[in-house]
């Protein structure tokens with residue numbers, strides 16, 4: 001059933017998106033929703049404007065606690081009733097409490113300093129500035145395939161040429177190296193480095209867990225050369241991949257950890273740099289060296305504090321769901337060897353690599369029609385990302401796996417004989 005035309009209808013919304021936001025977005029949203037738009041959500045379940053339901057296994061990793069987690073909503077409501085914006089000439093207790101909770105969550109001994117932003121790229125920008133200011137150096141080493149955002153500074157550390165080439169020159173001094181230990185010495189040989197910036201599992205780059213040996217070698221080389229280690233856990237952190245942080249789980253000792261996406265509990269936009277005193281020294285010396293109007297926004301701070309508690313309470317559930325997914329996706333790959341080239345991931349972050357981007361595109365659309373929303377990968381269009389929330393039930397995971405299986409089984413023959421896309 002398609003919604004009727006009129007103000008507030010799906011058709012009206014898609015028209016407005018087409019006219020005022022982007023025709024291409026209107027087309028994609030229209031196709032993904034078969035003409036419907038999203039209207040409400042609770043936990044893993046969404047309601048669409050035409051009355052259909054959908055399972056949210058996507059939302060680009062934001063809804064780790066599902067939609068409208070009750071504790072997060074209650075905290076934000078309380079803040080709305082108290083003081084939703086800060087004067088920024090007075091201290092704010094909600095923001096202060098969040099900063100303390102975040103440091104306690106990440107590493108209360110070493111990473112005690114916090115800068116708050118709204119988007120992940122805010123955190124990346126702040127970290128790049130702090131690394132440069134604290135070292136007096138400008139070079140940054142990032143990794144091929146990396147995604148760190150699209151604001152001009154963050155974009156310099158993002159690998160994908162599609163988003164970079166028409167804007168170059170970007171922020172200077174960023175070098176991308178292959179994710180292999182042999183690439184590390186050369187990168188440090190060509191001049192002093194301020195920091196290495198790395199995702200332990202590349203998310204947008206196709207769900208690629210980086211080898212722990214490589215990450216250790218990179219971090220050791222950075223520290224030997226007086227450079228900082230910045231770990232971008234905007235997608236992987238907060239138990240998305242199992243542990244609170246992937247980096248500390250594998251024994252890294254980062255100088256700064258970046259968080260975002262799920263940090264606002266799926267309710268508010270919040271991001272953070274959580275850092276050592278040495279990394280944070282420029283801000284300690286002058287807190288106005290990097291400011292934004294809504295940094296530390298009380299609504300986001302209230303959401304974030306509640307989210308940290310909620311995420312920890314669901315840690316065991318996350319392990320259980322991860323085990324279901326690991327088995328289920330391996331089974332799916334075995335059942336569809338012609339279509340699925342690989343499944344990989346960790347915890348509740350999984351990528352299904354299809355034989356060709358066109359297959360992934362077809363599957364994405366059909367999943368939407370069958371009520372399963374997943375996220376594509378910006379840097380690798382043949383990979384679809386599965387990002388179930390910690391609040392998903394076993395039945396919802398089984399349902400998602402069954403939909404995936406049915407959609408793969410129905411992929412038309414013409415898609416089955418496509419040659420793999422060139423790397």
Ligand SMILES: Cc1ncc(COP(=O)(O)O)c(C=O)c1O
Pocket residue numbers: 118119120121122124147148149150199203204232233234235260261
């Ligand atoms: C690892 C990582 N870093 C940074 C970003 C940028 O975050 P945002 O889109 O919120 O600016 C993203 C977004 O996908 C990300 O996955």
